[in-house]
Amino acid sequence: MDAKVIVVGGGTSGMMAAISAAENGADVILVEKNKTLGRKLLVTGNGRCNVTNNRDKEEIIAHIPGNGRFLYSAFAQYDNYDIMDFFRSNGVALKEEDHGRMFPTTDKSRTILETLITIMDRLEIKVYTDAPVETVLYENGEVKGVQLKDGRTLTAPCVVLSVGGKAMPRTGSTGDGYKWAKKAGHTIKELYPTESPITSDEKFIQDRTLQGLSLRDINLSVLNKKGKKVISHQMDMIFTHFGISGPAVLRCSMFVHQTMKRDKTDSVSVSIDALPQFTAHDLTQQLQKLQKDDGGKAVKNALKGLVPERYLLFGLNRLNIDESTPMKQLTAQQLEDICLYLKDFRLEANGTLPIEKAFVTGGGVSTKEVNPKTMESKLTKGLYFSGEFLDYNGYTGGYNITGAFITGRIAGQHAALAALEQ
Template identity: 70%
Template sequence: MTHYDVLVIGGGTSGMMAAISAAEHGATVGLIEKNKFVGRKLLVTGNGRCNVTNNRDKEEIIAHIPGNGRFLYSAFYQYDNYDIMNFFRSRGIALKEEDHGRMFPTTDKSRTIVNALKQIIEDLSIDLYTNAPVETVLYDEEKVTGVRLEDGREFQATSVILSTGGRAMPKTGSTGDGYKWAKKAGHTIKELYPTEVPLTSEETFIKERTLQGLSLRDIDLKVLNKKRKNVVTHRMDMIFTHLGISGPAVLRCSMFALQTMKRDKTDAATMAIDSLPDMTAGELNQAFSQLKRSEGDKSIKNVLKQFGPERYILFGLERHSIDSDRAFKTLNSKEIDQIITFLKDFQFDVHGSLPIEKAFVTGGGVNTKEVNPKTLESKKKNNLYFTGEILDYNGYTGGYNITGAFITGRVAGMHAAETSLSQ
């Protein structure tokens, strides 16, 4: 029977990095992947361009991992996003920075990153098993002992690293297999929920598709709790869909909207759009007064189109039964207040999200209180390690989840190799 110092289950971002790290630290390594090829999810990240990491300092990166990011501090102090950049650059892959610190390969192809990782796996003589679904992980009383595949093959291992991902994007192979093997080792799994996911709404204007396909640029999107207190604000773009809302601002707010509904025990969370975040209500009021004098004879819709997309403006006027063809100067103070409120604080309810399978990221997972944050080793079974999305932490899109995956993979691989070689 084949024996490895370190066996990694899952050939995604964190699994490939864990295998490479363990091999670079002197271990004999096997990498098991159930898909036909490794890096399936990595190929589709960043719209197929692969946002490998983010060029910000540790504190900022951890602030962008709102779901339990603090757990990653110890790992970050051993290996960080700058180390990730050096890892690729030292292997001849040029990276470039785009908006919000996002780092991409200059080729704009995620295949560049996947191919580099595959080449390193080959160079380090890591045994790669593809098309090899795992049936179960084997344990004795104290520790992990190996892995059995569905085809009956068994491998012994001194250490096993579970890098099986979450349940988001199951087409890439993330079907939550690792949770049952973690449970078998005695771990508790925090309830799974979708994050970085489009939100759904039962509002009439959504059901009637009044705004479907309309994008709003650079707006402030807020999640409000049942006391109408602000939970979170994100300034980015968004789009109205046939089911609700989507786009970068929505994905970032999604976790907070779902958690707010849960916390408030309600079936809806209130969203608020400030479509003119750089102007105060007072400044808008003054602008309208001046426009009454300078452009008062023009129609309301013609004057207001400088304040947003025409469809959005007309929708707002209709909501308040204001005839858009009237002369702008005929607006009374109540109507002006209504328009300003719509532009600065349009509130509506969302009632849920697309399912976890349609999310970009899984929230919840292996309880991090049961995992050593410095080594990523299980506190329940010796020599069992966890990396990436199987763990209960989650970040925003923009290179944060992938950073967490590379870092946890690197750190777990290093400690698993050291543990195995010392036994």
């Protein structure tokens, strides 16, 4: 036997799984196909590594809209506060930024990666880099080890698969692990891009009329075929040459896919409320007041400051209102039309950029076939899963990485305990 626990995948979740298994007394081998560890970790948080989020468990799970409830049992054993304690006790100072996001004070992902590598060295974890796995070995419903592409076989009674999804393939996440999970009898829930820019065939998008225009603190909603809101997020967004992007858009992206699938349609409506601080009634009153107080001003000048000028002029053009028309000459209907444009501008979305261009993979190993308390396969003894490989996904802002650390921690711990029992 080469080790008690083999961890496949040297990313966020895999490194934490290896550390956890070693801290629980197991001899551990970590196998990584890239030449270096933590490639995706290095690019998270724009290279600053948003290690977790300083919110309570309920709120974090609410920010993991794709199957977050699966993580309740894991959170009961190890949570985001434990992640913070883990790094602080290993000499990493953390700071909190907006929306509870926690970063190393160095503002460098490398700080987090080097800390994890230092801990693995201290725990004498054997690390094989540039060592892609050919297959995982099973026998009589139990895991036996892994076979590397160079022909070497590594044996262990417990194997943790922390191989990531298919998003950001340049970091090594190319979906290799799904076939190994299928070989063990697991169902792979349909993969789809999440935290991905949204695409649209609207003429003004194709013409790049608004390309590069940012809107601050807007409310973006995805609507189903009955016109009901499926999800709304109030954050920033930007128009692009293929559609829309930015934080609010990334958070809505998985719901575009789900709604198109549920409604069996080729597109869904997305609504932009550029002034969420006003109700439609309040905004109408404000426009009427402007008409009364600044009636002599051209519409363009009277409404300046409400939204970026480019967005305002685009709207006036769509409504066939000349920008130089004096405010006082606008009809009640035209005021209502302006209000509707500012509060509920709709565009048709036809999907998102492909999974390879997304930040996060939706879908993966069915959580119904995984023990939520241990992350062990219900189908194959000694096989454990962690991280994005599983069918759960969260928003950016420290939520996915929290899931990766926690599932890695739990998988590694229980794999070690099971291996040592044998």
